Structure formats: structure tokens, C-alpha cells
Amino acid sequence: MEVSRIRALRGPNLWNRRTAIEAIVTCSDDEYAIDRMAGFEPRLRERFPEIGHILPVELGQPVSLADVLEFAALGLQAQAGCPVTFSRTARTLTPGVFQVVVEYSEEAVGRQAFELAEALIEAARNDTPFDLADALHRLRELDEDIRLGPSTGAIVNAAVARGIPFRRMTSGSMVQFGWGSRQRRIQAAETDRTSAISESIAQDKELTKTLLLAAGVPVPHGRPVSDINDAWEAMQEIGGPVVVKPRDGNQGKGVTVNVVTREHLEVAYAAAFEISDEVLIESYIPGSDFRLLVVGNHLVAAARRDPPHVIGDGTSTIRQLVDMVNLDPRRGEGHATSLTKMRLDDIAIARLAMQGFDPESVPPKGARVVLRNNANLSTGGTATDVTDEVHPEVAARAVAAAQMIGLDVCGVDVVCETVLKPLEEQGGGVVEVNAAPGLRMHLSPSFGKGRAVGEAIVSNMFADGDDGRIPVVAVTGTNGKTTTVRLIAHIIATSGKRVGMTNTDGVYINGRRTDTGDCSGPRSARNVLMHPDVDAAVFETARGGVLREGLAFDRCKVAVVTNIGLGDHLGLNFITTVEDLAVLKRVIVQNVAPDGVAVLNASDPNVAAMADNCPGSVTFFTADRHHPLMATHRAQGRRVVYVQDGDIVACEGNTTFRVPLSGVPLTRGGTIGFQVDNAMAAVGAAWALGVDWDVMRAGLATFMGHADNAPGRFNVFDYRGATVIADYGHNPDAMLALVQAVEAMPATRRSVVISGAGDRRDEDIRQQTQILGRAFDDVILYQDQCQRGRADGEVLALLREGLEGATRTSAVDEIHGEFVAIDTALDRLKTGDLCLVLIDQVEEALSHIRTRVAAG
DSSP: OEEEEEEEEOSSOSSOSSOEEEEEEEOOTGGGOGGGSTTHHHHHHHHOGGGOOOOOSSTTSOOOHHHHHHHHHHHHHHHTTOOOOOEEEEEOSSTTEEEEEEEOSSHHHHHHHHHHHHHHHHHHHHTOOOOHHHHHHHHHHHHHHHSOOHHHHHHHHHHHHTTOOEEEOSSSSEEEESOGGGOEEEETTEETTSOHHHHHHHHOHHHHHHHHHHTTOOOOOEEEESSHHHHHHHHHHHTSOEEEEESSOOTTTTOEEEEOSHHHHHHHHHHHHHHOSSEEEEEOOOSEEEEEEEETTEEEEEEEEEOOEEEOOSSSOHHHHHHHHTTSTTEESTTSSSEEOOOOOHHHHHHHHHTTOOTTOOOOTTOEEESOSOOOGGGTOEEEEOGGGOOHHHHHHHHHHHHHHTOSEEEEEEEESOSSSOHHHHTOEEEEEEESOOOHHHHSOSBSOOOOHHHHHHHHHSOTTOOOOOOEEEEEOSSSHHHHHHHHHHHHHHTTOOEEEEETTEEEETTEEEEESOOOSHHHHHHHHHOTTOSEEEEEOOHHHHHHHOOSSSOEEEEEEOOOTTOSSTTBTTBOSHHHHHHHHTHHHHTEEEEEEEEEETTSHHHHGGGGGOSSEEEEEOSOTTSHHHHHHHHTTOOEEEEETTEEEEEETTEEEEEEGGGOGGGTTTTOHHHHHHHHHHHHHHHHTTOOHHHHHHHHHTOOOOTTTSTTSSEEEEETTEEEEEEOOOSHHHHHHHHHHHHTSOOSSEEEEEOOOTTSOHHHHHHHHHHHTTTOSEEEEEEOSOOTTOOTTHHHHHHHHHTTTOSSOOEEEEEESHHHHHHHHHHHOOTTOEEEEEOSSHHHHHHHHHHHHHHO
């Protein structure tokens, strides 16, 4: 078994909407059916009993090693605690070759699961050991390392529940919610509205205390100290137990409370000094430690935090008791779990000494032994939810503290006997204010019910009904994609919105190109969705990107499919038929939002059939309003776009809008049929977005289809009284459309300059010149810059074969070099002639033609 071409599908894809690892698996004849492999299945189940029942690709077919790989990779992740359920193995037309697809929740975990599944299969084949426990441990450990922590995860889950899209921006906890100009960002429990100044204030505990006093919030007395002697003096001034803390710190690091002796002070001072070279001494407020979570202007959760402690059993040492407590599966290292393991460090040992113990002491049965007075969860403490007990005056002081510091999400630490009565009545106070507070004590308290703090933060970031989305239009098809994308983007921009656009020419933000080259894949689309200056996005969605990685978005507002026709790129990546291609192109239609629209070409049966897969509504378009599908759709009161009496007509029920084709320069008065189709598709998309009809007419009227705004898309030049047309057409359907267009244009003699893309099938390359040979007098064949895997001269030979028996072509030339071919064709032109130049290097070729036209 050979596993190759492993891909991560990071968005909705050919298989389903879930993220998945896709691999190509090649099996030998023996591996095609595991029942031919003596003893393999019993050895496999001995090593991984939980693999379950393995289903073949098709019922009634044998189970192959590819099927085993699928179920092993899925099962290993599931046993490691990853929430995965989807997998599939598909046969290809190549005997023994399979596509294996397995869902993942974290990409690195999914990839490792594939590797471990391969190792499991090899171990079963060779009857060698496979350490299942170690494999699952590695998967769990990797998953814990890279998955979002509980605080960030809670916010993300709350956003997902509201339909707000998210994207993890780093391997850490920075996440973007929403798209474009409506996006928001967080890092853990800190939002993009949290100012750096507010965060700095919260870290400076002395400044925080000064501001809280000014706001009338009770705080403990104390001051900064310069060294241990000054700390002792401050302790004497306070005249009672003190708290020692770093002036700037977080998560309770370096904080020691209830310090009463010089010896304990020295240990506490050293711990604080390790965190910050400025140390603060404050009066110790007796009572319990409470964390109050403020979001916006509201207290949303409160918890009592108890310091890490053990209860003696009369026989175990304190060290043994700590080890037993740390066996709790809720306790882990750091913040990945709901609780953190207790530590027997210097601070804990000093605290034990104050109680007359050391780590090897055996405390009496029932004795409560405190390891540190600091009650933070990050140092091993526990939490009890007390949200429903908080007195309104206590809540008001917490909100006042957060607002005085300027934090939209704030953890307010309060020490008092109870939160059932005001702080002032019991001598309680606010001891600390925290930016980016941990949420796990409120999400999964040790005791009491969890609180929906993630939902509270999301609600503070996004108003009710706001899902953070900008309108996304996805456009796919065989031909016309780029022009349709550009026209839709132009219409939206005419309405005043800032548009992000991707196509085969580059990435454009508000009319400015920010990237060049073929940008019709998901990476470019994701970059647009990250840009804060984008109010709407229009994406050319090519087959390659969907195959490689899936879509860049979870759903779109509008999906446009221009045509499938005879197809293109067939024979590549297991897409061998037009029907296969239609299934792939259909992905954008399947991922239309429920309130979205699919704009489909009614005259193309493969496109029209996609309507059944659309979760939203459907707008059909085609020039022929009498097409049966159009007539039925219109009779049902649904949206259709067609041509009648020289107008593009948009009709829904009894409502009709008209746009004269004379006012759509792209179509040259309606004479260029494929541009009329592109214009109708754009009208359907803009209509779905609610663009005003006057704006739409203005947008259509100002899109000229010239080389500057639609490069390589039927760009027309006048050269010495002859007509020159530059186009990027490169498949049989494009040739048919171009021939139809040029035949509507008068010409004394017609010539064409053409090359062929080497990554097409032989029959597709031949068919292009077969079509052109019926419409052009002269044909100049040129070998383009990239033969895409073909031998030198191979493409030219196929093109020439297509011209054999041509009914019109009388002269054929072969030229090496695109620009030489263009110059040769232009030099031969006479007044009244027409020349179609099928360009390869779009920008360079157009620049060359412009230069020749200007000189001519």
C-alpha cells in the first residue's frame, strides 16, 4: 500500500462540509481484498480492537487496505477524544487507486492519525507490535497542545452557535470572528476593543489601586517596596498580616497572602521579585477570594476560589495526598483542562511550615492542609459558582472597577467574607483587576453550575442579529467566470461598497490590486475576508482550489455557475467526465446560505440540475425566455433573467425590471452572445444582493470590458482599419462562443492566433482548431511559454491535426513565441480584416498589442 498526495481540505469540499484529510492510496492486487491476506484481520483487531466493523467502498465489494486505512485513521482520532465522525473511501477509474477522506478537528492531529494508521496496518501485516496506548497518548497530547484553550474555545463555540464565522489567525489563541469590515478579533478573553493602555493599567497594581480609590471602590492599604528590608518596614506600618505580590503580573504568579512572619515574608518577597523587580505590600483582608467577571456593563459570572489544599486521611503524607488529588482527570498542566495540578514548590513548602508541616508529614485524619493562600486556579485552586448570590452593590463595584480601568472584559478579584452583602459593610475590597481573565472557573467550576460566559462576550462584540458576515459571491463555471466576477464587483462598487475581488488576474481591494497571478483559489479568498476595508467580496472559484483545499468560506450569499458545457481540464485529478466536473462545481451551490441565492444557467443541463442541491432560492438565467425550465420557474413566481426585445429582463412574479442591451457596452449592443450571458449572470447576482436597479443600470453602463478592467476577455482594438480581438479562451466551449461572436462582426478576411495548454486532453486540444478551422481563413499556431508537461512541438502537432480537413482555413503557419506570432498576424492585416488573438501571457500580450496599436 502506498499513500501519496495527502491534502488538508480546510473548508467545504467535494466530499462534505467538514474539514478532512484526503489521501491517494494505491493498493496491489493482494491488498485489494484483505480476505486474501491470511491472518491480517485478526492481527489488526488484536492491535486495535476498537476499529469496529470495516465497510467496503461499495456494499458487496471486498474490503481493501484503503478501507482499513480510512477506518483506522478515523477510529484512532475518535479513541483519542477528537470529535470526528465522517470518513469515506472512493474508487477511482485507475485500478487499485483509491481516494481516502477522513475528518479532522485539528489538522496536525488528522495528519498524525494517518501516519499512525499506516503504522498499525504495517504492524498487522508483519505481525509486529503496535503500541496502541502510546499512539492514543501521542494523539491526545498533540490535540491538547494545539487545540484552543477552554477560554478561547468557549468564545469560539458561542460564535459558531450564532452563525458567526471564525478563523484561527495563529497557532495560539488569536481568532478572527466575521469577515471584512464587520470582523472582530480576540486573543483568549481579550478583544480588539481592549486598549493597550487599559491592559497596562491592569498590570500595574499600584496604579490600579489609585484609580479604584478615585472611583470609590474599596481596596486594601499598602505600598510598593524597594527591597526585603523595606518590605519588612511596610509590613510593620500595616501592623498585621499582609499580601505580597509583584507590581505587574497575572494568573496569581508570585502572589502570597496572609504573611505574618519575617521568614515567610522573605520567601514571599523572593517569589514576587521573580515575576517583577517591583514588589507591592498590602494589608491582608480576611475572608474568601472571589472572582467577578464583568463583560461590557454587566456582571456575568462570579466564583469563590479556594486555595489548593488536601484533607488528611491519617496515613498518607502530604506529598502522597497531593499526588492523589492530581490524579483527577480534570487536572492538567497549564490551562488546557478545567483544573490545574497542585505544586509542592517553595511557596507551598513555606506555607506548610507555617502550619507545622513539611511534604513528608502525615496530617491527622480530616485536617485541612493549605498549600498556598493564593486561590488562583492556575496554582491548583478550585472554584465554586456564586453568581446568583452576588449582592447588587458588590456587582456595581465590580462594574465600576472594570469601567475605571477601561476593560470591556474584566476579571475583578474581591476578598470578603461573603458576596451576599456590600463590601463596605464587611471590610472587603477589590484586590486586583485583570485583563484577559481566564474563563474556565466559570465554564466548569469545581462546584456549582457553569455559566455561558462565552455567549456573553460574543453578545458584547456583536449586536443581536449580527453574524459578522459581509455578502460573499462565489462564481464558477467553465467559461465567463472572470468577466462575471469583475462585472459583479463593479456593480457592487457602484453602489458605494468597498469590494474585495479575486480572479485569475489577481486580488483586488477596493479597486487596487494587492496580489498578482492566478488568485482564484481559497488562500486568496481568505486574505480578502481578513481585510478590514472590504464590505462585500466576489470570488472566482476555480476547480483546482476546491480540489486542493475546499472553499475559503463556510457559506456564501450568492453562488453563480456560468456554464459547464463540454468541460475543461478533464482527465486531471480524477475529474474525468463533464458530470464529474459538474459535481465539483456544484460545491458552491451546496454551500449557499439558507437565505442566499444560486444564479444558474438554465440552458446548461448540468448547471440547471444543481438547483436541487441549493439550500437557498434559485434564479435561472438564459437568453431564451421560452426555455421550458425558465417558463416553469417564472410561472411559479420565482426569479428569472432573460432577453426580450433588446433588453435584459429580470422577472419575479408580477414584478419586472428591464436593462437595455444598448446600455451594456460589454455586450456590444447584444451582439456578443457569451457577454450577454455574463451580463445576465451578474444581474442575477446583484439582484440577489438587493442592489438598487438604478445603481445596477449605472454599473452595467460603465463597465466597458476593455483591457484595463477585463483583461483578456474579448478586448477589442482598432488597428489600421482592422479589428483585433484579444481573448484568453482556451477550451472548445470558449472557441464556439468566440466564433459565434466574431461571425456577428463584419470582416473581409478573418485570422486567428492560437496556442494550446498542454494540461488538456489530446481531443480537447484538437477540437479547438477543428472549431476555428470552420470560421477563420488564416491560422497562426504558436508554442506558448509553458508546455505543462508536453514535449517540445507536441501541442502544435495536435493543433495542426485539428485543422486537417478544415472547411475554411486555407493558410496555416507555425511560429515559436507568442509575441512573434502576434506581430506576424498584425503585419498581415489589411483594412476591414479581423484578427482573433488567443493570448497566453495575458498582461504581457495585452501590453504588446497596445504598444503596436498606439504605434500604428
